[in-house]
Structure formats: C-alpha cells, structure tokens
Amino acid sequence: MTATEAPPLQLDEIQGIVLRNRPSPYVGTYILLRVDDPGAGRQLMGRLAELVDSAANWWQPDLPALLNVGLTYRGLEALQVPPAALNTFPEEYRQGMAARAEFIGDTGESAPARWEPPFGTGQVHVVLSLLAADQESLAVVLERARKAHAQLPGLQFVHRQDFYQLSTGRTSFGYKDGIGNPTIEGSGAESPPGDGSVLKAGEFVLGYPDETGNLPPMPQPAELGRNGTFVAWRKLHTRVAAFRRYLHDNSGSPEEESLLAAKIVGRWQSGAPLILAPEHDDPALGADDQRNNDFRYESDPRGAICPHGAHARRANPRDSEIIGDVRLHHMIRRGTNYGPPLPAGILDDDGADRGIVFVFIGSHLDRQFEFVKSQWLNEGNFTGLDQEKDLLTGDNDGSGIFTIPQHPIRRRLHGVERFVTTRGGEYFFLPSLSALRWLANPDA
Amino acid sequence: MTAQSSARSATPTVTRQPDGLGKRVGEVAEITVLFDAKPGGAERFRQNAAKIQDDAWHYEKLVGTVHDFRVAFINNDTQVIGAVTYDGDFKPYMADIFANAAPWFDEMFEGVAEGYPGATDPHIVDWLATKIVEADMWYASNPTMTVEDTAKAQKVTQAFNALLDTASS
Numbered sequence: 374m375t376a377t378e379a380p381p382l383q384l385d386e387i388q389g390i391v392l393r394n395r396p397s398p399y400v401g402t403y404i405l406l407r408v409d410d411p412g413a414g415r416q417l418m419g420r421l422a423e424l425v426d427s428a429a430n431w432w433q434p435d436l437p438a439l440l441n442v443g444l445t446y447r448g449l450e451a452l453q454v455p456p457a458a459l460n461t462f463p464e465e466y467r468q469g470m471a472a473r474a475e476f477i478g479d480t481g482e483s484a485p486a487r488w489e490p491p492f493g494t495g496q497v498h499v500v501l502s503l504l505a506a507d508q509e510s511l512a513v514v515l516e517r518a519r520k521a522h523a524q525l526p527g528l529q530f531v532h533r534q535d536f537y538q539l540s541t542g543r544t545s546f547g548y549k550d551g552i553g554n555p556t557i558e559g560s561g562a563e564s565p566p567g568d569g570s571v572l573k574a575g576e577f578v579l580g581y582p583d584e585t586g587n588l589p590p591m592p593q594p595a596e597l598g599r600n601g602t603f604v605a606w607r608k609l610h611t612r613v614a615a616f617r618r619y620l621h622d623n624s625g626s627p628e629e630e631s632l633l634a635a636k637i638v639g640r641w642q643s644g645a646p647l648i649l650a651p652e653h654d655d656p657a658l659g660a661d662d663q664r665n666n667d668f669r670y671e672s673d674p675r676g677a678i679c680p681h682g683a684h685a686r687r688a689n690p691r692d693s694e695i696i697g698d699v700r701l702h703h704m705i706r707r708g709t710n711y712g713p714p715l716p717a718g719i720l721d722d723d724g725a726d727r728g729i730v731f732v733f734i735g736s737h738l739d740r741q742f743e744f745v746k747s748q749w750l751n752e753g754n755f756t757g758l759d760q761e762k763d764l765l766t767g768d769n770d771g772s773g774i775f776t777i778p779q780h781p782i783r784r785r786l787h788g789v790e791r792f793v794t795t796r797g798g799e800y801f802f803l804p805s806l807s808a809l810r811w812l813a814n815p816d817a
Numbered sequence: 818m819t820a821q822s823s824a825r826s827a828t829p830t831v832t833r834q835p836d837g838l839g840k841r842v843g844e845v846a847e848i849t850v851l852f853d854a855k856p857g858g859a860e861r862f863r864q865n866a867a868k869i870q871d872d873a874w875h876y877e878k879l880v881g882t883v884h885d886f887r888v889a890f891i892n893n894d895t896q897v898i899g900a901v902t903y904d905g906d907f908k909p910y911m912a913d914i915f916a917n918a919a920p921w922f923d924e925m926f927e928g929v930a931e932g933y934p935g936a937t938d939p940h941i942v943d944w945l946a947t948k949i950v951e952a953d954m955w956y957a958s959n960p961t962m963t964v965e966d967t968a969k970a971q972k973v974t975q976a977f978n979a980l981l982d983t984a985s986s
C-alpha cells in the first residue's frame with residue numbers, strides 16, 4: 374500500500390465525487406438543468422450547499438448515495454456572476470467543449486452539429502450527479518435533488534442521462550474499467566499499488582500546489598475557486614459490434630482474437646494488465662486490486678509485450694520513454710456505463726444506444742483532458758507512432774493503422790474505423806461547498 | 818527544378834496554428850518571439866552564451882519536439898528575437914517545456930528580457946503569447962517529418978546500409 378501524508382486538503386469543502394470511488398455495483402443519473410431566472414439559479418446553489426456530499430472521510434466505506442453539482446460557463450453567466458469573476462475562468466472552460474471539438478477530435482460523426490440535444494447548444498447550465506449503490510439509495514438521493522430544485526419555476530429541466538454498472542462489472546466493450554486512478558498526495562488515504570507516483574493535490578483540486586510547484590490558475594475570488602475543480606463530461610457511444618467484427622476479421626481463432634484485443638487495450642477483459650500477463654488472461658490478477666495496477670513499462674521499452682499504441686499505455690504511459698512529461702497529464706476518471714450490453718458473440722449491430730459516460734476530473738482542462746485526448750489518443754508522435762491514433766477511442770476515419778511490435782517483423786493492422794462516437798459533452802466547474810454559498814449571492 | 822521534385826504531390830498549405838499562435842505546415846510549426854532587451858541584457862546573455870549553447874543539447878533532448886531554435890539580439894542590442902521550429906500544436910506542450918527546461922530558459926532570459934516573469938511563473942505562457950510575431954513567409958522542407966520521424970529515419974537508413982554492407986562484404 375502507498376501511504377500518503379496526513380490530509381492538508383480541506384476535505385469537507387471538496388465535492389465528494391472528486392475523491393470518492395464509485396460504489397460497485399452502482400446506479401445513478403445525471404440531471405441537466407437550464408437556469409432561466411438568475412434568482413432561481415442562485416437559490417438552487419444555496420440549497421445545494423446544504424445538500425451535496427463532500428469528500429470528508431472519503432476513504433471510509435462508500436456512502437449509499439452521493440449528490441454533486443457542476444456548472445457550465447453558460448450556467449455561471451445565467452446566474453449573473455459578475456464579469457470580474459467570469460473573466461478569471463480558463464479559456465477552454467469559457468469556450469465550452471463544443472467549441473473545442475476540432476482540437477479534441479470531435480469531428481465527422483462526433484461533431485457537435487450531430488450531438489444529441491441539449492449538448493453543445495448552450496442550454497446545459499447545471500448538472501446534478503446522483504450516484505448510488507442501489508435503486509433504493511438512488512430514490513433517496515433523487516428526493517434530495519428534487520428538494521434542491523423544487524418550486525423554482527425559473528429552472529428548466531432539460532435532460533436526464535441514466536447510468537448503471539453492467540452485471541458483468543465491465544464496460545460495453547467487455548473490459549473491466551475504473552482501474553488506475555492516481556494516488557493524490559495529502560488525501561489521507563491509502564491507495565492500491567500503482568506505478569509508484571504520488572501526485573500533488575493541485576493537479577486535481579484548485580488552491581494547492583501542483584506538479585509544477587505552482588498553484589494552478591484559479592478562478593477569483595478565492596472563495597469561488599479554492600477547493601473547486603473542472604470536469605470534462607462526455608457521452609460516448611460505443612460501436613461494440615463493429616469492434617468485435619474488426620477483431621474477428623483480423624484474427625484466426627478465438628484465442629488470437631482475445632490476444633489481439635488485449636494488445637489494443639493493454640489489458641485483458643478481466644482487467645489483468647498485459648505487461649503482467651503477456652500470454653493469456655489471468656482473471657485472479659484482474660480481480661486483485663493490490664496487483665492489477667502494480668506495474669511499469671521499463672521491462673518493455675519496445676512494446677513487444679504491450680504495444681506503445683495500446684489504449685491503456687497511451688492514456689497513461691507511466692515510465693515509458695515519451696516526448697513530454699507524464700506527471701503533467703494525469704486524470705481522475707469517473708466513467709460509468711449506459712445502455713444495454715450487446716450479448717456475447719453478436720457481431721451485428723442491434724441498433725441499441727450503449728456506451729460510456731466518460732468523466733474527467735482535474736485542475737487543468739487544457740494540459741490534462743485536452744492534452745491526453747489530442748496528443749496521446751488522437752496522435753502518435755509522442756511515442757514514436759507518427760500519425761497513428763488510439764484504435765479504441767481515436768478519431769479514426771477508416772484508414773487508421775495499429776502497430777503491434779513483434780519479432781522478427783512488426784504486425785500492422787489497417788482500415789481502422791471509429792469505434793467510439795461522441796454523442797455530447799460539456800465542461801463543468803465543480804465548486805467547493807463554500808463556493809456554492811458564494812454563488813447563491815455573488816454580488817455580496 | 819528537377820523532374821523528381823516537380824512530380825511531387827501538391828504544395829503543402831501553410832496555415833495558422835489551430836490554437837492561433839504562429840504558422841503551421843503539416844506536422845511542423847514555427848514561432849518567433851520579440852522581446853525588449855534590458856540594458857546590459859545582451860552582455861549578460863553573451864557572457865553565458867557558451868553554457869547556454871552546451872545546455873541546449875540536454876534540454877532540447879528532454880523536450881523532444883524542437884527542430885531548431887535560435888536567439889539573436891537586434892537593433893543595437895535593444896531587442897532580442899527567439900525563433901523556433903517545432904512539431905505539433907503550440908500550447909499543449911508548453912507546460913512540459915517550462916516544467917523540464919525552466920533552468921535553461923531562466924539562464925537565457927532572466928535579467929535579459931524586459932518583463933520576463935521566470936519560466937516557473939504560472940503565467941509564463943500567457944506572457945509569451947503577447948510577444949509573438951507571426952511569420953509572413955515560412956518554408957519547411959519536410960513538413961510531414963517530426964523530430965522523432967527524422968531520428969527514426971536516420972536510424973533505419975544506417976541499419977539498412979549496415980545490412981547492405983554486411984551482405985556485400
């Protein structure tokens with residue numbers, strides 16, 4: 374176990390979702406609201422300050438349910454936050470995710486013009502995130518959320534996105550997810566062994582030093598910015614049948630198919646990392662939280678075991694030799710699943726909408742989320758792969774390639790299409806509990 | 818012009834960087850900055866020039882995306898130009914560059930460039946952005962070759978020649 378120092382973080386000020394792992398199994402929903410009347414929006418913030426869950430004692434057993442809140446920049450405008458404060462928010466947050474589409478690869482089928490309403494239209498102002506261990510607990514937290522926005526006609530409900538953990542405990546692509554969140558200095562918790570790095574709290578929470586030794590740029594006044602953070606929220610449709618067919622068409626047997634999939638993902642379906650289980654899946658390893666993230670890539674500099682282009686190695690290259698500094702590009706991820714699973718063995722699309730609600734949390738939308746998306750997943754130069762993109766999540770167009778280093782000659786797959794399509798997304802600011810009170814009366 | 822070069826594919830298009838700073842062609846981009854020099858700044862720089870030059874190999878290797886970088890004092894040492902050719906987008910790697918090569922930038926510009934906030938200052942990128950002068954013309958001979966590609970191509974050529982040498986010996 375990696376022990377961190379006593380918590381200097383103000384845990385009772387930080388929203389719970391920032392540090393708390395989700396329960397397993399889990400069920401939940403995102404409720405999206407539009408603020409038509411600033412007074413109503415401010416009342417909502419005041420009520421939520423008393424209702425949202427903080428990160429206090431976050432390492433204790435899971436709360437049965439968790440209520441948290443985020444705001445888009447349009448949401449802050451709708452609350453009529455003074456311009457002096459609005460102008461202190463980072464540029465990419467102010468622009469919003471849709472405006473950043475070209476840069477992060479949301480083009481073609483993933484372009485904002487094709488997103489599901491209300492995403493990217495400016496109609497999403499507030500998100501209420503409700504996460505629970507079961508339906509009964511969800512009902513309780515739904516009631517809390519209802520109390521928060523009840524009898525405020527100046528608020529408009531605009532969308533609801535349900536999510537739940539599949540019975541397999543895996544993503545729609547069939548892989549165990551949620552492994553490998555960073556260890557945060559001063560969080561007071563013990564983390565399962567990882568690559569050995571312990572990251573400065575300021576990478577994930579505003580108001581604390583980050584990996585550069587500086588305080589991250591923070592919205593002002595300090596009461597508004599401190600203990601807050603940013604979220605990139607994305608609804609990602611997974612083209613599971615197309616992915617399975619691609620694996621099938623490029624393999625000679627079920628065993629080959631399984632190995633090819635592991636080369637693409639960097640882990641086997643159980644969650645066992647390829648680098649620790651090079652030949653075949655090891656479900657006991659995958660299920661063991663003390664072992665399934667305890668590795669580095671130093672033994673595999675050429676990618677002969679885990680390709681440099683494998684999804685997990687791209688998203689966190691750990692100690693791999695790359696262009697740039699891995700410490701500056703870590704992400705807290707809180708992804709969840711939506712839609713029905715595609716039954717095993719089916720290679721034809723059934724038309725159902727299924728996928729992942731990807732949630733990034735961190736202090737730097739630009740050098741964390743946008744960097745990883747644009748430089749590590751939609752590019753290959755950082756790791757010697759030129760224009761090659763991530764096979765699983767990259768913005769491929771049918772002409773993509775995937776390189777598998779092997780002896781004596783590398784194997785290269787061609788004709789990679791897009792297996793994940795963006796259906797919508799927003800950038801949110803996750804204020805501290807004190808900031809929610811500030812937002813209830815921003816003119817004071 | 819040779820028949821070979823005229824048969825090449827269409828002329829690459831030079832555009833502005835997607836994030837709006839400097840010019841871009843293919844994988845390669847340029848940026849030029851113009852600072853006012855502090856009184857005595859040029860002398861200070863030149864006193865350290867040999868070390869700055871030596872350190873370049875170390876720090877640029879860490880950064881890994883820079884093709885070339887030059888610094889020149891102009892107008893009777895009252896101004897200083899920095900010009901870089903590098904790979905990819907401008908903003909994404911700035912944090913990495915200043916996090917890893919801060920001592921080198923400070924060695925070059927502390928006490929030299931007017932208003933220089935220091936490479937570890939959180940607002941260094943914003944300050945730098947105000948100093949950019951965009952090229953009005955820019956030519957890059959191999960716009961699809963990154964620094965990484967060039968190094969790899971060199972290795973492949975050397976290995977291939979070694980193979981041919983072995984086969985013919």
